[in-house]
Amino acid sequence: MTFLSVILTTIFFFGSLQYNAFNCNKSDLKENLNQLSSCQTNEIVNWDSSLLGLTKEGYAIKQRDLLNALQGQILATDDIELITLFKRAVRNHNTLYSEYEAKPIVSFNKHHPDLDFKIPETNIILDVLDSEVIVTSELSILRQSDSSSLILDGYKQEVSEVYINGSKLNDSEYKVTAHELIILSLPKDPEFILKVISKIDPYNNDSMEGLYKSGKWLSTQCESEGARRIFYTFDRPDNLSKYTVTIIADNKKYPTRISNGNLVFEGIHSDGRAIITWHDPYPKPSYLFASVLGDFDIAEGTYNTEDEEEVKLQVFVEKGKKEQAKYSLWALKQSMLFDQTFFDRKYDLEYLKMVSIPDYNHGAMENKGLLIFNAQRLLIDKESGPDNYFRAIAHTIMHEYAHNWSGNRVTVKNWFELPLKEAFTDFRSMLFNEYLFSSEIARIEQIQRLRESQFPEDASALAHPIQIESYVSSDELYDQTTYVKGREVFRMLHTILGDKFRVAQNAYFSKYDGQAVSFKELLSTLNEVSEVDLSVFERWFHQVGTPTITLSMDYNSDNNTAEILVKQSCLHPKTHEEQKPFHIPLFLELINLDGKIIAPKIKVDFKDREMVFRFDNVDEKPIPLFLHGLSAPVKWKYDFTDQELESIILHTDDAFWRFEAGNIFVKKQLINLATTIMKNPENEIFLSSNVHNFYRHVLNSKTLSPMAKAQIFDLPSLRTLAEELKIYDYQFIAKVRDKYKKQLAKELENDLVDLLEKNPNPKTYNPYSKNFVHDMKVRELRNSILSYLVSFDEEKYVSLSTDQYLDSDNFNNKLASVNILANTSGPQREKTLHDFYEKWKNDKTVINHWIIAIVSSKNCTIEMLDDIQNKDSFDPKNPNHLRSIFRVFANNLTVYHDSEGKGYKYLTDNIIRIASFNPVLANQFIQAAFVDYKKLADAQKSLMQKQLIRLREAPGVAASIKERANNFLSES
Numbered sequence: 027m028t029f030l031s032v033i034l035t036t037i038f039f040f041g042s043l044q045y046n047a048f049n050c051n052k053s054d055l056k057e058n059l060n061q062l063s064s065c066q067t068n069e070i071v072n073w074d075s076s077l078l079g080l081t082k083e084g085y086a087i088k089q090r091d092l093l094n095a096l097q098g099q100i101l102a103t104d105d106i107e108l109i110t111l112f113k114r115a116v117r118n119h120n121t122l123y124s125e126y127e128a129k130p131i132v133s134f135n136k137h138h139p140d141l142d143f144k145i146p147e148t149n150i151i152l153d154v155l156d157s158e159v160i161v162t163s164e165l166s167i168l169r170q171s172d173s174s175s176l177i178l179d180g181y182k183q184e185v186s187e188v189y190i191n192g193s194k195l196n197d198s199e200y201k202v203t204a205h206e207l208i209i210l211s212l213p214k215d216p217e218f219i220l221k222v223i224s225k226i227d228p229y230n231n232d233s234m235e236g237l238y239k240s241g242k243w244l245s246t247q248c249e250s251e252g253a254r255r256i257f258y259t260f261d262r263p264d265n266l267s268k269y270t271v272t273i274i275a276d277n278k279k280y281p282t283r284i285s286n287g288n289l290v291f292e293g294i295h296s297d298g299r300a301i302i303t304w305h306d307p308y309p310k311p312s313y314l315f316a317s318v319l320g321d322f323d324i325a326e327g328t329y330n331t332e333d334e335e336e337v338k339l340q341v342f343v344e345k346g347k348k349e350q351a352k353y354s355l356w357a358l359k360q361s362m363l364f365d366q367t368f369f370d371r372k373y374d375l376e377y378l379k380m381v382s383i384p385d386y387n388h389g390a391m392e393n394k395g396l397l398i399f400n401a402q403r404l405l406i407d408k409e410s411g412p413d414n415y416f417r418a419i420a421h422t423i424m425h426e427y428a429h430n431w432s433g434n435r436v437t438v439k440n441w442f443e444l445p446l447k448e449a450f451t452d453f454r455s456m457l458f459n460e461y462l463f464s465s466e467i468a469r470i471e472q473i474q475r476l477r478e479s480q481f482p483e484d485a486s487a488l489a490h491p492i493q494i495e496s497y498v499s500s501d502e503l504y505d506q507t508t509y510v511k512g513r514e515v516f517r518m519l520h521t522i523l524g525d526k527f528r529v530a531q532n533a534y535f536s537k538y539d540g541q542a543v544s545f546k547e548l549l550s551t552l553n554e555v556s557e558v559d560l561s562v563f564e565r566w567f568h569q570v571g572t573p574t575i576t577l578s579m580d581y582n583s584d585n586n587t588a589e590i591l592v593k594q595s596c597l598h599p600k601t602h603e604e605q606k607p608f609h610i611p612l613f614l615e616l617i618n619l620d621g622k623i624i625a626p627k628i629k630v631d632f633k634d635r636e637m638v639f640r641f642d643n644v645d646e647k648p649i650p651l652f653l654h655g656l657s658a659p660v661k662w663k664y665d666f667t668d669q670e671l672e673s674i675i676l677h678t679d680d681a682f683w684r685f686e687a688g689n690i691f692v693k694k695q696l697i698n699l700a701t702t703i704m705k706n707p708e709n710e711i712f713l714s715s716n717v718h719n720f721y722r723h724v725l726n727s728k729t730l731s732p733m734a735k736a737q738i739f740d741l742p743s744l745r746t747l748a749e750e751l752k753i754y755d756y757q758f759i760a761k762v763r764d765k766y767k768k769q770l771a772k773e774l775e776n777d778l779v780d781l782l783e784k785n786p787n788p789k790t791y792n793p794y795s796k797n798f799v800h801d802m803k804v805r806e807l808r809n810s811i812l813s814y815l816v817s818f819d820e821e822k823y824v825s826l827s828t829d830q831y832l833d834s835d836n837f838n839n840k841l842a843s844v845n846i847l848a849n850t851s852g853p854q855r856e857k858t859l860h861d862f863y864e865k866w867k868n869d870k871t872v873i874n875h876w877i878i879a880i881v882s883s884k885n886c887t888i889e890m891l892d893d894i895q896n897k898d899s900f901d902p903k904n905p906n907h908l909r910s911i912f913r914v915f916a917n918n919l920t921v922y923h924d925s926e927g928k929g930y931k932y933l934t935d936n937i938i939r940i941a942s943f944n945p946v947l948a949n950q951f952i953q954a955a956f957v958d959y960k961k962l963a964d965a966q967k968s969l970m971q972k973q974l975i976r977l978r979e980a981p982g983v984a985a986s987i988k989e990r991a992n993n994f995l996s997e998s
Contacts, residue, residue, distance in 0.1 A: 056111060062089075063114035064201055064208055068122055086123035093119060093128040101132070109137045114177075114206070121204040130498045130985030135442040141260060142173040146309070148267040150257055152237075152317060154244070154275035158225050159237065160186075163257040165220045165267075176209040179254040179261035182226065182236070189221040207258045222258050231255070232903065232943050234387040243320030244280070245383050245398060249391060250441055250500045253312035263438050264542035266309035271317060274301050280319040282342055286310070286394045288376045306394055308374065309540050311437055316393030318342070318381050325351035329362050331372050337362075342381040343405060350405035353416065353793055354380060354423060361424040364458050370532055371431045380404060380423070384870045387905045387946060390422050392429030392451075399426070401871045402906050408791040410872050412838040413802045416793055417463050417471070425455040431535055439542045441500040445492045446545055448504075449512025453520070456513055464799050465655065466681040466733050473656050473682065476514060478743055480506035481661070482957050484572045487993040489599045493545055493567035499986030501946050505953065514659040515566045521611045521657055522563065522631065523556050530555035562633045563609035571599045573608050577664040581647040588616070588644045592652075593636040594660075609633045610658045616641060616648035619669065621677025624648045649673060655682045666690060672720055675734070676727055684730075688738040691720060696742065697750055700762045713766070718773045725777055732785055733803035739810040741767065744919045745958070754962050756919040760884070764817070771818030778811045791836040809842040820850050828854050831861075841875055848883040855885075867899040870906075877910035886921045888932050905947055912936055916954035923962075927969030930955075934973035937987075938980045945984035952977075952990045960997040971998065 062071045068082060073092060077085055093116050100112045113131055120127040145165045153160040161183070167176065185202045188195045190213065199211035207222065231238040236255025237246050246256065254261040271285040277300035287306030295301040322342035329337045339358060341351040358380065365371040375395045386400040403422040406415055432454075433447035459468040483489065483506045492512050497503055520527045534551040545567055553560050573596040580589045592612065596605045612632040616625035625641050625648070641648070649670045653662060666674075666687070674687035695717055702711055724730065724738050741763055748754045771778065785808060788801035795801075812830070815823040824847065831843035840862075847858045859880065866872040877894055880886060891911055894900055901907050912933060916922055922929040933955050941948035959970055977983065978991040 052108070056108060059108075059111045059115040063111060063118050064203055064206075065118055065122060066201065066203055083126070086119075086126040089119060090123070090126045090128050097129065097131060101134070101137075104136065106137050106139050110139050117205055118203055125981070127985070130989050132496050132498055134496045135440070135494070138440050138442070140170070141262075141265060142169075142171040143176060143260070144168045144170055145259060145265055145267045147270075148257075148259065149270045149272075150315075151272045151274065154273065154280065154319060157229065158227050161222075161224050161226055161257050163222050163224075163259070165222075165259065167218050167220050169216045174212060176212055176220070178207045178209075178222075178258040179205065179251070180207050180224075180258040181205055181254045182231070183224040183255070183258070184226075185222065185224045187221075187223040189219075191218050192221075205254075224258070226256060234385070234905070234944060234946075237317065240383050240385045243318065243322075243383065245318050245320075245381070245386070246316045246393075247387060247391060247398070248315050248393075249313040251313075253315050256315070259312045261312050263311040263313060263440055263443075266311055266437070266540065266542060268305075268307060268309050269315060270303065270305045271315075272301065272303045273317065273319065274299055275319055276300070280321065282322045282324075283317075283319050284342070284379055284381075284396060285317040286315065286396050288395075306375075308394065308435060310394050310434060311542070314392070314394045314434060314437075316391070316396040316398060318383075318396070318398065321345065322381070323348040323351075325355050327355050327359065329359050329373070329378075331362075332366055333372070337373050337375070338377050340377065340379045341404070342379065344382060344384065344401070347382070347405055350407045350410060351382070353406050354404050354419060356794060357420040357423045358427065360420070360462065361427045361458060364424065364461060365428055365431075365454065368457070368461075369428075369454060369528065371428070371535075373430065374435075378427075384906075385901070385904050387944065390426045392426045392433055394430070394434050397423075397426045399423075400906065402874060405871060408793070408836045408838075410837055410869070412841045412875075413805060414471075417459060417468065420462055421455050421459045424458040425451055428454045428458075435540065436535055436538045437542045439544045441497070441503060442494045443544045444494065444500070444503045445508045445512040446543070446548060448508055449492065449516055450548075452509050452513040453516035456517065457520075462799075463802070464681075464733075466684075466731060467799065467802065469655060469681055470685045470737065472510075473685075475506075476510050476656075476659055478745065480510040480659070481572050482745065483507055483953060484511065484570065485599050486953075486957050486960070487600075487997050488953055488957070488990065489570045491568050491570045497986075498989040499949075499984065501949050501984075502986050502990065504950075511659055518566070518609075518611055518658055519552065519560075519563070521629075522560075522609070523552065523558055526556035526558065527552075560609070562607070565606055565608055569596065569598075569605045569608070571596050571605065573610070573658075573660045575610070575612070575653070575658075575660050575662040577650060577652065577662070579647075579650060581644070583647075586642065586644050588641045588648055590614070590639045590641075590650055591636060592632065592639070594632065595635075607633060607635050608658075610660065612637075613652060613654040613657055614639060615651040615654070616644070617651065617673070617677065618646055618648060619673045621673060627651075627654060651678060651680065651683055653682075654680050656686075668694075668716060668720060672723055675724055675738070676730070684734050685737045685740075688724070689740070689742060692738070692740075693742045693747070693750060696747055696762060696766055699766055700747070700751055700753075700759065703762060703765075711765070713769050713773065717770070721770065721774055722777060725774070725781055731803055732800075732807040735781070736803065736807040736810045739814060748961075754923075754958060754966070756923050760920045767814060768818050771814040775815070775818065778815055782808060782811050787834070787839065791838075805838055805842075809839070809846075812842070813846050816846050816850060820852060824850055824852060824854050828858065831858055841879075844875070844879045845882075848879040849885065851885070863897075863899070867897070870899075870901060870904060873899050874906050874910045877907065878914050881911055881914040882918055884920060886915070886918055888928060891915060891932070903943065905944065908940060908944075908947060909950075912940075912951050913954050916951065923958075923966060925966070927966075927972070930970050930973045934977055937977065938983060941980075941983045941987055945987060949984070949987055949990065952987065956991075956994045959994045967998075971995065 058071050058073055070077060077088060100108055116128045116131055146168055147166040149164040151162040188200050201208040228237040228244055229239045235247050235252035237244060251261050253259055269286055273283040274295050275283055283302045285304040287304045290305045291303040293301050323345050325341040325348050327339040329339055339355060341355050343351045362373055377395055380397045380399060382399050382401045382404045384401040389403045390399040403419055406419055428451045432450040438446050456472055490507060492515060494503060530552045533555045534548055538547055549560060549564060573594050576593045578591045594607055598605055610632040612630045613627055614630060615627040617623055624644055668691060671687040671691045675684050678684055699711060725735055744756050744759050747759050785804050788804055792798060812827050816827055827843045827846045831840050834840050844858055844862050847855050863876050880890055894911060916933055937948050937951050974991045974995050978988050
């Protein structure tokens with residue numbers, strides 16, 4: 027039989043319904059897959075005798091083709107054992123024959139295998155030498171099955187010795203492949219001890235996973251599959267183990283040697299190096315393992331829990347940056363108090379450590395008792411960070427701290443359940459930021475991110491339900507849907523359950539403490555404890571897309587009644603089929619034009635396609651307010667008049683509706699302006715007096731806060747306007763928006779200058795002051811006004827922005843001036859940007875602000891991007907620097923979507939380059955780069971399509987990246 031006939035026969039018997047024939051061949055198939063999965067070198071698997079005479083290249087191609095042909099058939103069997111074996115075989119083939127990789131395998135939740143063994147305790151010794159680290163791992167193994175072999179995950183390790191119950195194994199009793207340690211000879215005992223001694227090289231590990239050298243330090247990143255680069259284990263979330271970690275290292279080189287848990291021993295090793303041992307008494311998955319070594323400055327403090335137990339707090343930072351850690355220490359204490367006060371979550375260890383790493387690949391990581399942060403998400407003071415970074419840092423610290431219970435003490439069963447820990451945790455961080463910084467600031471920022479990042483994702487090829495059922499790589503799950511939409515769904519749960527939410531979540535944490543669970547356990551607990559039927563609400567976890575709420579009002583002045591019809595709809599973004607209705611907490615309130623409440627706010631559980639609300643004794647046509655605080659992640663439709671919008675802004679106490687009314691008004695004017703220009707492109711267009719008066723009434727209000735006034739200047743994004751117009755010509759839309767801004771500034775010039783004088787800059791900048799939030803609002807208003815004035819008359823007002831840059835005592839105002847001037851064309855632009863660069867060029871974190879100012883400006887060119895990368899201060903592998911260029915560039919829509927496709931090619935070139943050393947980061951850029959693909963005009967879409975094809979076919983690019991490119995192309 028030729029090799030081709032083997033493939034065809036294999037497809038035939040899998041594809042047919044001849045179950046007996048399938049069983050006859052199943053054992054042979056498993057034997058061959060098992061042989062391939064355990065190959066250590068380019069061994070020949072005896073698929074067929076015709077392979078024996080082939081070259082290595084010929085054999086690799088034939089084997090690849092066979093695996094590709096088998097994949098769909100094997101997945102269709104739902105045989106978990108066979109599918110798991112097939113995945114191992116494909117992974118090993120792709121490692122051994124990397125030039126001839128088999129196609130990516132989709133992992134399905136239903137195929138997730140149970141563990142044959144558990145590891146209740148793990149003891150790790152990290153012996154840190156100058157050129158390598160010797161890792162001794164001692165694992166207590168507990169049988170869960172009668173399996174005759176033990177297969178542990180491991181990667182980039184050199185195994186020296188293996189022991190079971192103290193007896194050294196010989197080479198025939200275990201195998202080491204590229205991804206596994208396979209113990210072939212096991213005792214039948216229910217429990218035994220496995221000891222492995224291996225070597226790793228963190229100094230040349232540029233993956234930013236496992237243990238790796240970052241600058242002067244050694245640090246870890248183990249989520250989602252990085253622990254296997256350090257020690258052998260079951261590197262999956264449901265393998266919970268208590269860790270004891272001993273570090274042996276040169277004390278002069280690494281004065282700081284920390285790991286998870288509490289300090290139990292510190293001393294001098296027999297060779298004179300320092301030795302330290304940490305123990306975490308709480309079982310955790312391997313992705314939460316962490317260790318950091320280096321020479322740091324340390325900011326310290328304490329926190330007393332409600333039981334008066336003292337927790338030692340430490341922040342480890344780069345030398346010379348201790349002052350920038352003070353705010354982080356304060357924010358950590360506020361986080362601990364908030365989670366304890368409002369969610370009954372108390373900290374449980376003697377130590378809580380936070381570490382700043384400038385080259386960290388993510389925002390931060392919640393390792394139990396040892397939180398590791400990207401420096402940009404931990405270090406700040408008034409000299410080095412703007413207002414919004416103070417808020418972002420507080421949010422990030424609360425997020426990582428809150429994981430202590432939602433993710434650490436109660437963790438997830440597998441990566442399909444990722445939002446259970448991330449969304450649940452980020453929901454509490456949302457509330458924390460509103461608590462610290464007001465809903466007027468924090469909630470509006472959250473809503474803007476939802477609309478600008480998650481809504482487009484939910485309408486694209488990357489759309490997926492929160493409860494994930496399949497993926498190619500777990501890296502692709504860390505997206506806007508998991509975090510941003512997910513947290514909004516938990517916010518709805520909190521709204522619907524009210525006080526019962528707290529009782530129910532406490533029951534959940536108590537019941538599943540120390541376990542790995544799924545959404546099923548959470549929702550069943552919430553249902554049981556709250557006695558609220560959440561069966562319809564569960565659709566938020568399983569259905570994809572963004573629902574739209576449509577309201578219409580029938581007001582009858584003869585009998586003074588108002589009827590409001592509310593409908594909901596959600597089309598699947600890929601199939602365009604109508605989905606089942608969602609459970610939406612729909613608030614509803616009626617006011618009149620003077621702001622008087624006609625019908626007080628009520629909360630309605632909206633679960634049907636439509637509902638009708640009737641209000642009697644209504645003497646005038648009311649203004650409906652609904653979805654207060656944006657109580658659900660939905661879009662909505664209702665036709666407000668301009669007068670009604672003005673009334674809402676001036677009278678409502680709901681921060682969302684103040685912002686929303688202004689946003690709707692501005693959007694309406696911009697759409698009208700764009701439509702008029704398209705019809706009469708040669709005519710000069712002016713804004714009406716109604717528009718000017720609307721702004722003047724808002725700006726002259728004595729009751730509105732500076733932030734409410736600042737938000738009226740916040741123009742809708744280009745993507746939002748494109749969605750409304752259904753025209754994705756970003757250059758045209760930008761011109762319309764600029765025209766609107768300039769005309770408005772010209773007409774309101776005196777009002778704006780007067781408002782500047784009435785709202786002087788706060789005299790002090792103190793993030794710990796009670797006035798800090800109000801001062802933020804004043805600075806936001808002033809800088810919005812400056813931006814408008816400079817856009818209208820650059821020559822006249824650029825000096826105001828320049829003076830602020832030179833004279834301000836805080837970084838926020840200096841950076842605001844830099845961003846304003848970056849969009850001008852005069853000499854002050856270059857002078858200010860140069861001055862800022864010279865001051866901060868040696869600070870790897872702060873220089874990101876300079877990069878972003880240039881890349882996000884309307885003056886940006888591809889040549890400027892190249893110039894930035896040629897600067898000495900630019901680190902081509904620093905994740906923050908790469909994000910500051912390429913993610914920001916993809917969102918500079920007028921420059922990125924140029925008519926020749928140069929932006930697409932430039933970004934794709936760099937995604938392919940970055941994928942070779944940081945596939946996680948490259949994956950993040952794909953969403954930003956191609957999210958508009960299916961909406962673009964044909965000519966523009968064709969240019970982008972070429973780059974997606976390049977990405978899909980690029981050699982050496984991770985499977986998950988190719989799959990994402992293919993997903994977008996499937997929308998063609």
